Amino acid sequence: MPFDVNHKLWIATSKDIGQLLKKQMRLKTIDPPEEKALSFKILCELYVLYVELVNKLTYIYFNTFQVQKRVIVRTLVENATQQLMLLKEELKEIELSEYVYMDRVLISRKLTPRDLMVWRSPQFLYRRPLDIQNILSKNKIYMNDEEKEATAAEDWIKVTKAVKLIQAHERARRARLYKANIKYDKKKYLEVQQRKKVNYMFTFKPNQAMSIPVKRTVFNADFIKAEDSCADLRNKDDNIEDVIDEQERINNLRNNAARVIQSWWRTYKTKKIYKIKKQFKKELLGIKKIRQLKKPNQFANSVLEMYKNEKLKQQLDEDFAKLIMDERTRLLQIRTPWMMEDISDHIRAWFEEFYDKTGNFHPYPDPVKNGTVLVVIDETMSPMEFQESLNKKPMTKEEKQKLKDKLKAEKKKKRDKLKQQKIKDAKRRKKLKDAGIIDIGYIVSSSKPIVKIEQTMKQFSIDWRNVDEYLNKNHDPIKEWVTEEQMEVIHQELRQLVDEYMRIEYELLREAWAKDKKVPYKALKVKNAKVKKSKKKRRKPFDPTEDRTLDSLYNELKDDGVIEIVSHKDFDEFIADFNFLADDTRDKEDNLTTVGPAKGDIKMVIQESMMGMSEFDISKPKSILLVGPLNSGKKLLCNIIASELDAVFINISPEKTVKYVDDLNMFLHKVMKVAKAFQPTILYIEEAHRVFAKKIPPEEVDLKPTAIASAIAKKILKPIKKTDKIVLLGTSMMPWAAKGTLKKNFKKIILIPKCDYGTSFLIWLDLMTENAPDDLETYTYSALARVLQAYNSGDITSNIARTLNIERKMRLKFEALEPKEFLEYFLSENNPPMFPPELKVMEKFTKWFGKSNKFEKMRRVLMAIKEAKQKKKK
Structure with missing residues (x-):
């Protein structure tokens, strides 16, 4: 898909996502509809909207190469597909069947059931690693430089061997020809070979003028009628004329046969072209149309093209990773000293602020709480709060334990309250469901994929509001974002390092303050993050094929x-x-x-x-x-x-x-x-x-x-x-x-259900028009489908293949195809005759499936209850 088309489709799809999110926000606030049919209709409309959304997003994702945008589109595709599956499960539970029918919603949106088929290969294909794909492929699709050199060397060896083989065969052919000529007429062959050989010397030198002007003339006529010498003509046998006449007669016959074949072929081609033009004219004017099953246009990309796109994406990913490393190296080389100085100055200013206002120093944040990051995000105590904490009496162990128990009890109370609320909501929904009422607001509000889509689109609108994507046709990454991300990462890493040095300076200040105040100095304990003890490594399962590739x-x-x-x-x-x-x-x-x-x-x-x-x-x-x-x-x-x-x-x-x-x-x-x-x-x-x-x-x-x-x-x-x-x-x-x-x-x-009339009609129509579209344009497909409807699709396919073979297609011009020929295949050509599956067999399949599928079990229970109620009424 071209860049412009993909860009326009993304703009339209982002607007559709915004409208869909607004619609879902309204659904969150509505009361559960009392009518089950209304709930079913609302969920069907949502399902159809998500089908369209997933189809659009998969096209966009497949053709999006910009690394940073591809992450966003992938998140949207994944969550939209997850929500689509959740909606389908809800519809199945309402329908009590694996098959959901929403024709009325489709009619309102001018769609067909075929439009609900979400799968679009190869957009959804799982991407294998290239080394694995190369094993599967006969020829390696993608190779690194070393593999290319090795393959080129192998190819050169193969070409060399092929050339040597051809040369050997050519020398052998010449030797066989020479031997045959010598054996047939040695004297004549040697004379011809001597006449062909002309010895001459070429003395022309570059930039040398010709001593004699030469006019080069190209003669097309061949004035030499024969290669026979005068001696051969004198010794010529008169009986040879009869042989020459016979040869000319055979040649004339061959030429005449070739003219007849060419004439008939050109006539056939002309008639065919005229027929195509005539048919096109009729279709253009709306007079006549070919009865043939029209298949929808599938996405033209093949699996090979998919892997080519993946190669481009892989190259862009490698360039993006290289950009991150280069930018990180540059920032570490240029900005590291200044960043460390800025961090230390900020911490010293924090020390000074507290000393000026409180005459003391705020406790240094522990590494377990990310150190002085708390100072940056303003989560430390203010000078007033710190002063108040100094004036308070220190809490005893009992008071600390009491406060800890109180906080723990409050947390437990909140958890219990939340749990009780969830149980209450679940009971309410079950009560509504038993009454045939579906809580659509809860279904939408409790959906994690919808929340993820909302967050992604909100973040996209913030981050990309000043980015003109249309100008980036080379799929270059946005370098400013890479710089910001790496600056944040480097800042976190450097702050940990600076904190270690500044903690020493902090302790020196506290020691000096203790001397001035004449109080005993005691270094504060540092609470580091607990290192998780590595669990015992599980033993790898024994692999008897470990030594094999x-x-x-x-x-x-x-x-x-x-x-x-x-x-x-x-x-x-x-x-x-x-x-x-x-x-x-x-x-x-x-x-x-x-x-x-x-x-x-x-x-x-x-x-x-x-x-x-x-x-x-x-x-x-x-x-x-x-x-x-x-x-x-x-x-x-x-x-x-x-x-x-x-x-x-x-x-x-x-x-x-x-x-x-x-x-x-x-x-x-x-x-x-x-x-x-x-x-x-x-x-x-x-x-x-x-x-x-x-x-x-x-x-x-x-x-x-x-x-x-x-x-x-x-x-x-x-x-x-x-x-x-x-x-x-x-x-x-x-x-x-x-x-x-x-x-x-x-x-x-x-x-797999039994063959119905629609399926039977499409099989007869498609396979017969595919075999002979011109001769079977107005055939009685409907009658065939109705009479032979009960036969399975495989039986019909084999019937058409055997009855409408090449020999029979050749006779269609002068011998029309009769429906009884298809009946003869079923009844006469097969021994014993082939009949459609019996109703008892299909009922047996249905009965077994009813005991195996959970929806069929639920439906049967519901039907039994319904029948029991009807009996009571009687």
Whole structure:
């Protein structure tokens, strides 16, 4: 994104943040709405505003290179995303579902459900260190000077070897040609070679005039018709003419064939260009439009471009760190003596002030209280207060203890009062929640991310009010701020040093004062800050692969097929439509949706889970399980997640782990070590119900699928910290065949819904128009989608790929495609015939998911209570 666009977008976004903060301030003061639907609407509006804000801020952060401003934008992005997740959790609790529908709010803002998809790759990607990224990349993206020199030397060696190989092959080719010519006609070949060789001497010297004027003429015509000599013509055989005629005939045939091919090709190209222009003209006039699924324009930056931007940011960070060190060195060299003199003069003036007004010296502040910094911030006693303290009688130990107990009791009373107030507020909110009332004011006022955003914007408006960002197109840091910060740091360091010397001077003054007053002198005790005793260092866990490099471990797992290279996919390749009916079919009593989710809604839930895998500090589930029937798109979604995250894909399915069963601990140690080093990482288990199977099928006994079951919780999930960008991702088409430990090990379970009409229509439309856009422009997609709606998306995709193959596409011009051909694939070409999933199977998935998801459990309890009330009324 250009600098000007990014700058204008930042100005507009900062205004949006100001308006959003004002709106939230008004919400803090309102009373909780009695209607649950109104609370839901307010929170939905806030959620949509934060979605727009996060999308804008991520674009800005990705294209902000100025070091000091980047810190501010990062803080805003992180806290805005955290608040977005908190709002989504509140909406889920109100909706009692993983899927939240807010179509009415979207309509008012002229948005679609697709606009709520927050994830924008690569803006959210977790940035790996460059040395780790270089291991993953086939070619190193970024290198230091030493690596560049080594790589250049290696490249030169490779080029030299390549040149030698080419030269060897060329010499061998010439030798073979020479041998063949000598064998065929030695005399003729040697004569031709002698005619080609012309011996001459070149005697021209620089700056020498020509003795004979020469006119250089370039002749294009070739007057030599043959290389045959007169002797050859005399000995020419008459039968050769027949051979020449046959050769000319063959050449003529080839030329004519080439002319026909070229003619047809040029005709085809001309017709195609004319057709495109005609179609463009029709679309321009609004006469006709192509029925094709239009995908939204994704952000054009690739992962490679992201790392290029990161290289620029890294260079700017290094320059900024160098600037800080240079400025610190300069200040220490130039300003240190004057700063120490100023500090000591200020302390001496403080001594003099107290002596003149009180005839005594104020106690020297202890290092535990940051020394004479208290004098600067005016937290010491005034001369009057000090005089009063001298006139007071010293407190006895009992009085001191009594005062200490009193202060302690007051603090405890305040804590108890605050605790009681919190309990009271929590009871009040629970009472309101049971009555269906949501306290929006508390939700907004108790949000830490909102407070952080307010503080950041306030500080930004103060610090940057006199800075013209538009003039800084080279992303230079603001040097004045660096000087101020380093001056403050140096001042703190020097004050500690000066305090040590001035304390000696202070004691000399007190000693002299004691002699003048003829009182005994006693040096004051110095209270230094307590040095925290270092806790016993925990023993590092034993690492059996300590002597091995990450590169070798990664390549070992990759060679064994445990680390897989997934093809690049994005969310647009998971073709699915959203549910546009759920918001309009809410129950009038409890305002809950009565229609289940569509297949496109699953994208929203998956993206929320992916947000924690970004570089920002956002909560995330450690493990996710995708549940659904065969060919419902589970593996495709796993591929998409890995591609969007640019994650290392480690497959620990039973097929991969069976050969490591004897030494499973060592295998898992390598896996987790590589996973933590190469984050973000996906640990994938295909058909995870096999790992926790109640009964192992006979055909899978050799795989020993349950061998890894007990180690998943201890060896995989437990070592994953909150900050780690690692997730255990599993799929299952028979979750009911597993034990209850399946639910315990997978924190988030997502059920892929059955294929609906909208999804089916989009799949037929997109895949068929992609294969043959001209011939299938006006096809009966709606009828196909309605008739074959129950089939899974994978079945439809394979049907289109097999039916609409290259041979069939070639016949589309003169043989129209009939819908029965797709039916024949399902019913005739497959043995046995392929039918859609039975309703009993889908009900089985729904029933199992209802026992696994907390929102589904709450919804079922609520529905049971509702049914009981209705029975009582009857």
